[in-house]
Amino acid sequence: MKITRCKLNRKIQIKLLEFFIAEVTARTAADLLGIQPNSAALFYRKIRQIIMYHLDQDAIEVFQGQIELDESYFGGARKGKRGRGAAGKVIVFGLLKRNSKVYT
Template identity: 35%
Template sequence: HSKLPLTTWFLAIYLITQDKNSISALELKRKLGVSYNAAWRIKHKLMQVMKEHDDNRKLANIVQLDDAYIGGKQKGKRGRGAKGKTPFVSAISLNEEGHPIYMRLSVVSCFKKQEITDWAKKHLQEKTLVISDVLPCFNGLLAADIIHGSLPKNGKELHQYEAAFYWVDTMIGNVKNSIKGTCHAIREKHIPRYLGEFCFRFNYRFRIEDIFNTLIKCGAKSPPMPEKLLTLAESQW
Protein backbone atom coordinates (compact mmCIF):
# COMPACT_ATOMS: atom_id res chain seq x y z
CA HIS A 1 0.00 0.00 0.00
CA SER A 2 2.51 2.57 -1.20
CA LYS A 3 2.27 5.40 -3.71
CA LEU A 4 5.92 4.90 -4.64
CA PRO A 5 6.63 2.82 -7.76
CA LEU A 6 7.94 -0.71 -7.29
CA THR A 7 11.18 0.25 -9.00
CA THR A 8 11.88 2.71 -6.18
CA TRP A 9 11.30 0.00 -3.58
CA PHE A 10 13.51 -2.47 -5.44
CA LEU A 11 16.31 0.09 -5.68
CA ALA A 12 15.93 0.92 -1.98
CA ILE A 13 16.12 -2.76 -1.04
CA TYR A 14 19.18 -3.18 -3.24
CA LEU A 15 20.93 -0.18 -1.68
CA ILE A 16 20.11 -1.24 1.88
CA THR A 17 21.14 -4.87 1.45
CA GLN A 18 24.21 -4.52 -0.78
CA ASP A 19 25.90 -1.54 0.86
CA LYS A 20 28.82 -2.61 3.06
CA ASN A 21 27.58 -0.35 5.83
CA SER A 22 24.07 0.70 6.80
CA ILE A 23 22.71 3.51 4.65
CA SER A 24 21.03 6.50 6.31
CA ALA A 25 17.63 7.87 5.33
CA LEU A 26 19.38 11.04 4.15
CA GLU A 27 21.65 9.10 1.80
CA LEU A 28 18.68 7.04 0.65
CA LYS A 29 16.86 10.28 -0.18
CA ARG A 30 19.73 11.40 -2.40
CA LYS A 31 20.08 8.10 -4.23
CA LEU A 32 16.36 7.48 -4.72
CA GLY A 33 15.45 11.06 -5.63
CA VAL A 34 12.57 11.17 -3.14
CA SER A 35 11.75 13.41 -0.18
CA TYR A 36 13.42 12.81 3.16
CA ASN A 37 10.10 11.73 4.71
CA ALA A 38 9.59 9.17 1.95
CA ALA A 39 13.13 7.84 2.38
CA TRP A 40 12.65 7.66 6.16
CA ARG A 41 9.43 5.66 5.76
CA ILE A 42 11.06 3.28 3.29
CA LYS A 43 14.02 2.65 5.56
CA HIS A 44 11.94 2.13 8.69
CA LYS A 45 9.47 -0.18 6.95
CA LEU A 46 12.33 -2.32 5.66
CA MET A 47 14.11 -2.31 9.03
CA GLN A 48 10.90 -3.48 10.71
CA VAL A 49 10.62 -6.30 8.17
CA MET A 50 14.24 -7.30 8.86
CA LYS A 51 13.67 -7.34 12.61
CA GLU A 52 10.49 -9.42 12.42
CA HIS A 53 12.11 -11.90 10.03
CA ASP A 54 15.13 -12.47 12.27
CA ASP A 55 13.11 -12.61 15.48
CA ASN A 56 11.36 -15.73 14.16
CA ARG A 57 14.59 -17.74 14.38
CA LYS A 58 15.57 -19.00 17.82
CA LEU A 59 19.26 -19.19 18.67
CA ALA A 60 20.67 -22.61 19.57
CA ASN A 61 23.90 -24.58 20.14
CA ILE A 62 26.29 -22.46 22.22
CA VAL A 63 25.34 -18.83 22.83
CA GLN A 64 27.47 -16.00 24.20
CA LEU A 65 25.27 -13.51 26.07
CA ASP A 66 26.02 -10.06 27.44
CA ASP A 67 24.31 -6.89 28.60
CA ALA A 68 24.95 -3.66 26.73
CA TYR A 69 23.79 -0.04 26.49
CA ILE A 70 23.46 2.35 23.60
CA GLY A 71 22.52 5.99 23.00
CA GLY A 72 22.04 8.82 25.43
CA LYS A 73 23.62 12.26 25.39
CA GLN A 74 24.45 12.61 29.06
CA LYS A 75 28.09 12.80 30.01
CA GLY A 76 29.48 10.87 32.91
CA LYS A 77 29.08 7.24 33.83
CA ARG A 78 29.14 4.67 31.04
CA GLY A 79 27.77 1.14 30.84
CA ARG A 80 25.73 -0.35 33.68
CA GLY A 81 23.83 2.28 35.62
CA ALA A 82 24.43 5.05 33.10
CA LYS A 83 21.57 7.51 32.71
CA GLY A 84 19.90 8.08 29.36
CA LYS A 85 21.16 4.82 27.89
CA THR A 86 18.99 2.14 26.29
CA PRO A 87 19.71 -1.36 27.66
CA PHE A 88 19.83 -4.26 25.23
CA VAL A 89 20.72 -7.94 25.23
CA SER A 90 23.46 -9.05 22.87
CA ALA A 91 23.49 -12.76 22.00
CA ILE A 92 25.45 -14.68 19.39
CA SER A 93 25.26 -18.39 18.61
CA LEU A 94 28.41 -20.33 17.73
CA ASN A 95 29.01 -23.50 15.75
CA GLU A 96 31.11 -26.42 16.98
CA GLU A 97 34.29 -24.69 15.80
CA GLY A 98 33.46 -21.62 17.87
CA HIS A 99 32.63 -19.41 14.89
CA PRO A 100 29.64 -17.03 15.03
CA ILE A 101 26.51 -18.13 13.18
CA TYR A 102 23.52 -15.99 14.15
CA MET A 103 23.11 -12.87 16.20
CA ARG A 104 20.29 -11.32 18.21
CA LEU A 105 20.21 -7.80 19.63
CA SER A 106 17.13 -7.01 21.69
CA VAL A 107 16.19 -3.91 23.63
CA VAL A 108 14.96 -4.77 27.13
CA SER A 109 13.25 -2.63 29.75
CA CYS A 110 15.78 -3.60 32.42
CA PHE A 111 18.24 -6.29 33.42
CA LYS A 112 16.12 -8.26 35.87
CA LYS A 113 15.59 -12.02 36.13
CA GLN A 114 12.00 -12.07 34.86
CA GLU A 115 12.87 -9.89 31.88
CA ILE A 116 15.69 -12.26 30.90
CA THR A 117 13.44 -15.30 31.43
CA ASP A 118 10.79 -13.89 29.11
CA TRP A 119 13.40 -12.85 26.53
CA ALA A 120 15.00 -16.30 26.56
CA LYS A 121 11.68 -18.10 26.04
CA LYS A 122 11.16 -16.13 22.84
CA HIS A 123 14.69 -16.09 21.43
CA LEU A 124 16.47 -19.25 22.61
CA GLN A 125 15.76 -22.92 21.99
CA GLU A 126 15.32 -25.00 25.12
CA LYS A 127 18.47 -26.73 26.41
CA THR A 128 20.71 -24.22 24.62
CA LEU A 129 24.03 -23.71 26.41
CA VAL A 130 24.39 -20.03 27.28
CA ILE A 131 27.56 -18.45 28.65
CA SER A 132 27.23 -15.08 30.39
CA ASP A 133 28.97 -13.06 33.06
CA VAL A 134 27.78 -13.17 36.66
CA LEU A 135 25.18 -10.40 36.40
CA PRO A 136 22.35 -11.71 38.65
CA CYS A 137 19.59 -11.21 36.06
CA PHE A 138 21.09 -13.94 33.86
CA ASN A 139 20.07 -16.52 36.46
CA GLY A 140 16.62 -16.04 34.94
CA LEU A 141 17.78 -18.21 32.03
CA LEU A 142 17.24 -21.34 34.13
CA ALA A 143 13.50 -20.67 34.34
CA ALA A 144 13.41 -20.77 30.52
CA ASP A 145 14.93 -24.29 30.50
CA ILE A 146 18.31 -23.00 29.36
CA ILE A 147 21.65 -24.54 30.38
CA HIS A 148 23.52 -21.63 31.90
CA GLY A 149 27.18 -21.15 32.69
CA SER A 150 28.69 -17.93 34.02
CA LEU A 151 32.19 -16.52 34.21
CA PRO A 152 33.27 -13.62 36.44
CA LYS A 153 35.21 -10.74 34.99
CA ASN A 154 38.07 -10.23 37.39
CA GLY A 155 41.84 -10.13 37.45
CA LYS A 156 42.44 -13.86 37.85
CA GLU A 157 40.15 -14.93 35.04
CA LEU A 158 40.25 -11.87 32.79
CA HIS A 159 42.03 -13.69 29.95
CA GLN A 160 39.56 -16.57 30.12
CA TYR A 161 36.66 -14.11 30.21
CA GLU A 162 37.90 -12.20 27.16
CA ALA A 163 38.25 -15.45 25.21
CA ALA A 164 34.79 -16.68 26.22
CA PHE A 165 33.09 -13.44 25.23
CA TYR A 166 35.23 -12.41 22.28
CA TRP A 167 32.52 -12.57 19.63
CA VAL A 168 29.68 -11.00 21.58
CA ASP A 169 31.91 -8.16 22.81
CA THR A 170 33.18 -7.58 19.27
CA MET A 171 29.64 -7.37 17.91
CA ILE A 172 28.56 -4.91 20.61
CA GLY A 173 31.38 -2.61 19.56
CA ASN A 174 30.59 -3.06 15.88
CA VAL A 175 26.89 -2.26 16.19
CA LYS A 176 27.56 0.88 18.23
CA ASN A 177 30.10 2.10 15.66
CA SER A 178 27.76 1.25 12.79
CA ILE A 179 24.82 3.19 14.23
CA LYS A 180 27.00 6.15 15.21
CA GLY A 181 28.62 6.23 11.78
CA THR A 182 25.38 6.07 9.81
CA CYS A 183 22.85 7.81 12.02
CA HIS A 184 24.34 10.43 14.29
CA ALA A 185 21.16 10.82 16.33
CA ILE A 186 18.35 8.28 16.52
CA ARG A 187 15.34 8.30 18.80
CA GLU A 188 15.38 5.78 21.60
CA LYS A 189 12.03 4.36 20.53
CA HIS A 190 13.47 3.38 17.13
CA ILE A 191 16.61 1.65 18.42
CA PRO A 192 15.05 -1.86 18.15
CA ARG A 193 14.76 -1.43 14.37
CA TYR A 194 18.36 -0.29 13.96
CA LEU A 195 19.54 -3.26 16.01
CA GLY A 196 17.31 -5.51 13.92
CA GLU A 197 18.83 -4.23 10.69
CA PHE A 198 22.35 -4.86 11.99
CA CYS A 199 21.44 -8.44 12.95
CA PHE A 200 19.77 -9.13 9.61
CA ARG A 201 22.81 -7.96 7.66
CA PHE A 202 25.16 -9.92 9.92
CA ASN A 203 23.11 -13.10 9.70
CA TYR A 204 23.17 -12.95 5.89
CA ARG A 205 26.83 -11.95 5.58
CA PHE A 206 27.72 -15.22 3.85
CA ARG A 207 24.59 -15.21 1.69
CA ILE A 208 24.76 -11.82 0.00
CA GLU A 209 23.09 -13.28 -3.08
CA ASP A 210 20.05 -14.28 -0.98
CA ILE A 211 19.59 -11.18 1.15
CA PHE A 212 17.96 -9.11 -1.63
CA ASN A 213 15.36 -11.74 -2.54
CA THR A 214 14.70 -12.58 1.11
CA LEU A 215 13.89 -8.99 1.98
CA ILE A 216 11.60 -8.66 -1.05
CA LYS A 217 9.69 -11.82 -0.09
CA CYS A 218 9.39 -10.80 3.56
CA GLY A 219 8.31 -7.29 2.62
CA ALA A 220 5.62 -8.61 0.31
CA LYS A 221 4.18 -10.76 3.11
CA SER A 222 4.27 -8.04 5.78
CA PRO A 223 1.08 -6.17 6.73
CA PRO A 224 0.66 -2.48 5.87
CA MET A 225 2.66 -0.10 8.05
CA PRO A 226 1.11 3.38 7.98
CA GLU A 227 3.20 6.30 9.16
CA LYS A 228 1.33 6.45 12.47
CA LEU A 229 2.48 2.90 13.20
CA LEU A 230 6.05 3.61 12.09
CA THR A 231 6.40 6.58 14.44
CA LEU A 232 5.16 4.73 17.52
CA ALA A 233 7.59 3.23 20.00
CA GLU A 234 8.51 -0.24 18.84
CA SER A 235 8.12 -3.42 20.78
CA GLN A 236 11.34 -4.27 22.54
CA TRP A 237 11.88 -7.95 22.02
Protein backbone atom coordinates in the same frame (compact mmCIF):
# COMPACT_ATOMS: atom_id res chain seq x y z
CA MET B 1 5.26 -10.10 6.52
CA LYS B 2 5.64 -7.71 3.61
CA ILE B 3 5.76 -3.99 2.91
CA THR B 4 2.22 -2.64 2.62
CA ARG B 5 0.76 0.73 1.64
CA CYS B 6 3.90 1.95 -0.09
CA LYS B 7 3.30 4.55 -2.79
CA LEU B 8 6.82 4.32 -4.20
CA ASN B 9 7.09 2.47 -7.48
CA ARG B 10 8.77 -0.93 -7.59
CA LYS B 11 11.98 0.34 -9.24
CA ILE B 12 12.56 2.91 -6.49
CA GLN B 13 11.76 0.32 -3.80
CA ILE B 14 14.41 -2.02 -5.21
CA LYS B 15 16.99 0.80 -5.38
CA LEU B 16 16.18 1.79 -1.77
CA LEU B 17 16.63 -1.82 -0.70
CA GLU B 18 20.03 -1.91 -2.44
CA PHE B 19 21.02 1.31 -0.67
CA PHE B 20 19.82 -0.14 2.66
CA ILE B 21 22.01 -3.21 2.15
CA ALA B 22 24.97 -0.98 1.22
CA GLU B 23 24.42 0.97 4.50
CA VAL B 24 23.64 4.25 2.73
CA THR B 25 21.66 6.65 4.93
CA ALA B 26 18.02 7.29 4.06
CA ARG B 27 18.69 10.98 3.43
CA THR B 28 21.53 10.24 0.99
CA ALA B 29 19.46 7.56 -0.76
CA ALA B 30 16.59 10.04 -1.12
CA ASP B 31 18.92 12.63 -2.64
CA LEU B 32 20.32 10.08 -5.11
CA LEU B 33 16.85 8.90 -6.17
CA GLY B 34 15.17 12.30 -6.18
CA ILE B 35 12.49 11.45 -3.61
CA GLN B 36 11.49 13.02 -0.30
CA PRO B 37 13.78 12.13 2.64
CA ASN B 38 10.75 11.21 4.77
CA SER B 39 9.66 8.66 2.15
CA ALA B 40 13.09 7.00 2.22
CA ALA B 41 13.17 7.04 6.04
CA LEU B 42 9.70 5.45 6.19
CA PHE B 43 10.76 2.74 3.73
CA TYR B 44 13.93 2.05 5.75
CA ARG B 45 11.80 1.77 8.91
CA LYS B 46 9.51 -0.74 7.19
CA ILE B 47 12.53 -2.82 6.15
CA ARG B 48 13.77 -2.82 9.75
CA GLN B 49 10.32 -3.91 10.98
CA ILE B 50 10.33 -6.84 8.55
CA ILE B 51 13.82 -7.85 9.71
CA MET B 52 12.71 -7.61 13.35
CA TYR B 53 9.63 -9.74 12.64
CA HIS B 54 11.71 -12.53 11.09
CA LEU B 55 14.32 -12.38 13.87
CA ASP B 56 11.52 -12.71 16.43
CA GLN B 57 10.23 -15.79 14.62
CA ASP B 58 13.72 -17.32 14.69
CA ALA B 59 14.14 -16.43 18.39
CA ILE B 60 10.96 -18.33 19.28
CA GLU B 61 12.45 -21.44 17.66
CA VAL B 62 15.90 -20.97 19.25
CA PHE B 63 14.76 -20.49 22.84
CA GLN B 64 12.42 -23.47 23.09
CA GLY B 65 13.87 -26.39 25.03
CA GLN B 66 17.28 -26.62 26.67
CA ILE B 67 20.08 -24.31 25.56
CA GLU B 68 23.67 -23.78 26.67
CA LEU B 69 25.44 -20.41 26.72
CA ASP B 70 29.16 -19.67 26.55
CA GLU B 71 31.52 -16.85 25.60
CA SER B 72 35.08 -16.94 24.37
CA TYR B 73 37.83 -14.54 23.26
CA PHE B 74 39.55 -14.96 19.89
CA GLY B 75 42.42 -13.23 18.14
CA GLY B 76 45.11 -11.03 19.64
CA ALA B 77 48.45 -12.30 18.43
CA ARG B 78 50.17 -10.34 21.18
CA LYS B 79 51.16 -12.16 24.33
CA GLY B 80 50.01 -10.68 27.57
CA LYS B 81 46.86 -10.55 29.62
CA ARG B 82 44.33 -13.31 29.24
CA GLY B 83 40.55 -13.13 29.31
CA ARG B 84 38.59 -9.89 29.38
CA GLY B 85 41.56 -7.60 29.79
CA ALA B 86 43.37 -8.89 26.71
CA ALA B 87 43.93 -6.25 24.04
CA GLY B 88 42.97 -6.91 20.44
CA LYS B 89 40.69 -9.85 21.15
CA VAL B 90 37.15 -10.32 19.84
CA ILE B 91 34.41 -11.55 22.16
CA VAL B 92 32.24 -14.32 20.70
CA PHE B 93 29.03 -15.34 22.48
CA GLY B 94 27.35 -18.59 21.51
CA LEU B 95 24.12 -20.46 22.13
CA LEU B 96 23.87 -24.22 21.66
CA LYS B 97 20.43 -25.73 21.36
CA ARG B 98 20.47 -29.38 22.41
CA ASN B 99 20.50 -31.72 19.37
CA SER B 100 20.30 -28.78 17.00
CA LYS B 101 22.23 -25.71 15.84
CA VAL B 102 24.84 -23.37 17.29
CA TYR B 103 24.08 -19.64 17.18
CA THR B 104 26.84 -17.03 17.61
